[in-house]
Amino acid sequence: MLLPVFTLKLRHKISPRMVAIGRYDGTHPCLAAATQAGKVFIHNPHTRSQHFSASRVFQSPLESDVSLLNINQAVSCLTAGVLNPELGYDALLVGTQTNLLAYDVYNNSDLFYREVADGANAIVLGTLGDISSPLAIIGGNCALQGFDHEGNDLFWTVTGDNVHSLALCDFDGDGKKELLVGSEDFDIRVFKEDEIVAEMTETEIITSLCPMYGSRFGYALSNGTVGVYDKTARYWRIKSKNHAMSIHAFDLNSDGVCELITGWSNGKVDARSDRTGEVIFKDNFSSAIAGVLEGDYRMDGHTQLICCAVDGESTVGREKSLKSQIFNLIESEYQEIPLQVRGYLPGTAEMRGNLMDTSVEQDLIRELSQKKQNLLLELRNYEENAKAELSSPQSEADGPRGIIPANTKLHTALSVNLGHETQAAHAELCISTSNDTIIRAVLIFAEGIFLGESHVVHPSIHNLSSSIRIPITPPKDVPVDLHLKTFVGYRSSTQFHVFELTRQLPRFSMYALTSPDPAREPLSYVNFVIAERAQRVVIWLNQNFLLPEDTNIQNAPFQVCFTSLRNGGQLYIKIKLSGEITVNTDDIDLAGDIIQSMASFFAIEDLQVEADFPVYFEELRKVLVKVDEYHSVHQKLSAEMADNSNLIRSLLVRAEDARLMRDMKTMKNRYMELYDLNKDLLNGYKIRCNNHTELLGNLKAVNQAIQRAGRLRVGKPKNQVITACRDAIRSNNINTLFRIMRVGTASS
Ligand code: CA
Ligand code: CA
DSSP states (O other): OOOOSEEEEESOOEEEEEEEEEETTSSSEEEEEEETTSEEEEEOSSOSOOOOOSSSEEEOSSOTTEEEEEOOSOOOEEEEEOSOTTTOSOEEEEEOSSEEEEEETTTTEEEEEEEOTTOOSEEEEEOOTTOOSOEEEEEOSSEEEEEOTTOOEEEEEEOSSOEEEEEEEOTTSSSSOEEEEEETTSEEEEEETTEEEEEEEOSSOEEEEEEEETTEEEEEETTSEEEEEETTEEEEEEEOSSOEEEEEEEOSSSSSSOEEEEEETTSEEEEEOTTTOOEEEEEEOSSOEEEEEEEOTTOSSOOEEEEEEEOSOOOBTTBOOHHHHHTGGGHHHHTSOOEEEEEEOOOOGGGTTOTTTHHHHHHHHHHHHHHHHHHHHHHHHHHHHHHHHHHSOTTSTTOOOSOOOTTOOEEEEEEEEOOBTTBOOEEEEEEEESSSOEEEEEEEEOTTTSTTSEEEEOOOGGGOOSEEEEEEOOSSSOOEEEEEEEEEEOTTOSSOEEEEEEEEEOTBTTEEEEOOOGGGOOSOEEEEEOOOOHHHHHHHHHHHBOOOTTOOOOSSSEEEEEEETTTOOEEEEEEOTTSEEEEEOSOHHHHHHHHHHHHHHTTOSOBOOEEEOHHHHHHHHHHHHHHHHHHHHHHHHHHHHHHHHHHHHHHHHHHHHHHHTTOHHHHHHHHHHHHHHHHHHHHHHHHHHHHHHHHHHHHHHHHHHHHHHHHTSBSHHHHHHHHHHHHHHHTTOHHHHHHHHHHSOSOO
């Protein structure tokens, strides 16, 4: 059995995912983690006395091997690694909602401290694409930004929603790394520098990503799912009722291939085969896992898998030591529950990958006997069916009950149902059998459509028939595979034949073909030219929409009109003889989806598009005005706060002077003034906080608008639009910004 080779207990409660190991002096690995009190602790078991003089770091008074770094606000991400290869040692990077700090722990000095308007929810350190220097890449409010060791931002782009996870991985196997971005809109996007090369839609927020090897990577969702992708194909996934707190790739059984190690919210750690998801090792901590990492923590030349948990077995803090009374000021922190760290060495060759000892065999025996039970049950069912067929021929009153005819076929059809008074419009799946058999139940597995991914339709015994209609309402415009299990038999059957089949729900199934109404045609549009025959566009329409069977679209020029089943919005797609296509819709996201769908169907690499979304652009103009206002309020408040702190200093000095002069009246007055000033400062702080929240919300809307303008284009024009939009915003050139969003370029 694999046992931990070391265990540490540290007196700090740490924030999940904010743990890293770095060699801050180039040699000794040290664990660094963000505490929930706005500090970062650095555990350095190898050097006993280090003297820190600057203000950021101080020695922990209770533990000689722990230093604390003051951040003074909630840490939102943390990592360590090589940022400047010339230094020969690692930098510590700490992100908050407003700043990114790159810290030289060895010299106790800042490498840089940058304001980051879009916040830093996630961070990854490494090289990206052709950019030669390592970058600290942060993901925030719809934005991605990468800094070199001097704090220059060499990389910037926007993405669809708030970023929750980042990883670097050679996704396309060209030897250079791509950036994987997991965000709040359930998408994993792959950036080749600033170009999106792949998008995978998941079913929940992507909370963690980790590179494994080659183009393979692990992911975790906020609903307890973990799994492995190879490029755009998902290998496997499992779903737990616990949350995956941290994932990491590590070869624990020494077979040369990394396993996916997951640390869970219930304290479980498991290692799963990258190919199958099968558990090859597990261990339990008494509280949630905060981080899974690797490092040679014992400095013996062997890399260990290192798991950190927030331990529940607390004794520290209960007993008030003399020491903790002396350090009363920081005592609260030490009453937190201590953190537990365990390190595991990979299994040896003699263990032959059998890390769990006998439990593997026991599991296998349990699994096989379960299989045996199922097979016996199946055999008995066949025997009973055959008996029923013989003893009760079809003439009996309650009809046949045995095996269904061998030529029974199952038909499925997808269509659009416009709904009626009591039922909203929806897409509809109709399943029917080819004879007098009935459908007893249908089990549907599909991602992102039903609560909990599966849906059972089970008509009452009085409503059984040979066909069944199931409403389907996908919340997003993505193609979804519907995996169906249909139970077919007779009214009085006790056993049913199960038909298994898969149907794909097309991407735009929530749009019904309707007759055009010129009065309702949307003013917003995108316009572009593609070198494709109209028939091919018709094939694209057929594959991506649920068109009625009798639809007969003539050759170009033609136009089709759809109505959204979600909000009644109109969508027009018109094609001219020249190959010019105009799409009218007020939904800029839908326009982007249609362009991206056509681009992948027709394999278009670059597409320039002319666009206008008057209502949306007007909203954006208002947002930009607000951003300006919030910025100036921010500056005004900061100046006021600086003035007030000067005033406080002088009041305090004058009050103390008065006390020394035993002028109690003046002293009292000064302290009263101080008290009032303090109240003002507190109010000012509240205003600053609200102002900042509003500013963040508006900045997010601006980033989203840039991303949407980009999604209306394909390839190079897309990247040009995103870069030009950012330049326009930096130089505060609003008219140029809208020109770029409309025609795709700043120059006329
Ligand atoms: Ca690559
Ligand atoms: Ca392995």
